[in-house]
Amino acid sequence: MTIVYIHGVKVRDARQGLELEKPFSRWLQPKLEVNGAKVGYEPVFWGDKAAKFRWNLNSRPETALLGMGADIPYAGLGSLRSAGTSSPLDTRRPDALLGPVLGGNQTTGNGTFPPLVSIPRGNRADFLADLFLVIYPRKSGSDLIVDFPEFGSLADAAAAVADDWDEIVTRNNTDANRLRALMTAIEQRLHASEIIGMGGMADWLSRAGETMRRAANWPLDAVSTVFAELRPTLNEFVAYFIGDVLTYLNERGSAEAPGEIPRSVLRALRIAHNRKKQTGEKIVVVTHSMGGQLFYDAVTYFCVNDPALKDLVVDHWISCGSQVSFFAELRLHHNQPDVEAPDKLQRPSNVSAWTNFYDTNDLVGFRMDAVFNGVTDRAYDTGYGLAFAHTGFLARPSFFKMISNSL
Incomplete structure (x- = not known):
């Protein structure tokens, strides 16, 4: 073959x-x-x-977020990827009928992020790939999947770390530490000896918990459907x-x-x-x-x-x-x-x-x-918005599984 x-x-x-x-x-x-x-x-x-x-595309203007707001239930961490991790999306409280981000009763309502134990085993690999793409540093206008060649193997790295999920979770005593350990494991698989300096790494890893808190508090798919792409990326x-x-x-x-x-x-x-x-x-x-x-x-x-x-x-x-x-x-x-x-x-x-x-x-x-x-x-829902939805296929383990199942 x-x-x-x-x-x-x-x-x-x-x-x-x-x-x-x-x-x-x-x-x-x-x-x-x-x-x-x-x-x-x-x-x-x-x-x-x-x-x-x-x-060098210097004619492309750079502006803030185009807009936000939608009524489609949130399907993953993809919309947070589109919006970045520094701008609030939506201050509306989640509706219990909309359900959790990835499964289980995750919404805490007290500013803490949902427990990792609530993420179903079958969603772990996609969750890890999504979270990594949300928090990893990138310059304005860039898309990690196409602009950084090493991220071509992200789905494979996320699946491998998902296989070690139980062991990683067991040896760390808090979910904050577990998130950092899971993200570090993916980074090590992607970059090996070229892993970024620990100071810079600690900075972007600290965003993992904040991202999870936002996933709990803003469960509406505000940016996946309309006008919440960062304009530089879309342009x-x-x-x-x-x-x-x-x-x-x-x-x-x-x-x-x-x-x-x-x-x-x-x-x-x-x-x-x-x-x-x-x-x-x-x-x-x-x-x-x-x-x-x-x-x-x-x-x-x-x-x-x-x-x-x-x-x-x-x-x-x-x-x-x-x-x-x-x-x-x-x-x-x-x-x-x-x-x-x-x-x-x-x-x-x-x-x-x-x-x-x-x-x-x-x-x-x-x-x-x-x-x-x-x-x-x-149909395949990456959970991402606009330009990110276009490349999101190649980052998610579940997409490669769908390809395999279609053959």
């Missing part, structure tokens, strides 16, 4: 795709291995060929998204002369295809965001004139945070059939199965089944 991963917009370091091999291996290796053989992994990196900003994401899309469309080339970005995709597909011809192992392609358009163009257009890929068959395509259907609505794909509602486009003929994951909070994540036949749409 070979997994081909194609990243989305804003990624500018090839190490992100390399780090993602860890969560892919953790959850997909047991499902995809053949006779105990290690699953092949081919990450496609195209960020070095994407948009380049000549004034920077939109700028990179538009820039990368326009760069790809302008430079993707033709079937006879593919551009640099399509050539990167075709190179990985050839490796996977040759391995399949030799061993009979299947090919699974995972695409995030703009990576979906790159793959769709590759299998429906660029492969046609590539003798090495004319008989390519991808056994399963997993897309998340994708805009393939949106591009199809605008007829932006190369050689796209002239089809419109009520008719639909067909799943690519050289793709045997296609599962698409989307988050309703994702600013640029789209459903596929309204435009394509032969695709299964599955």
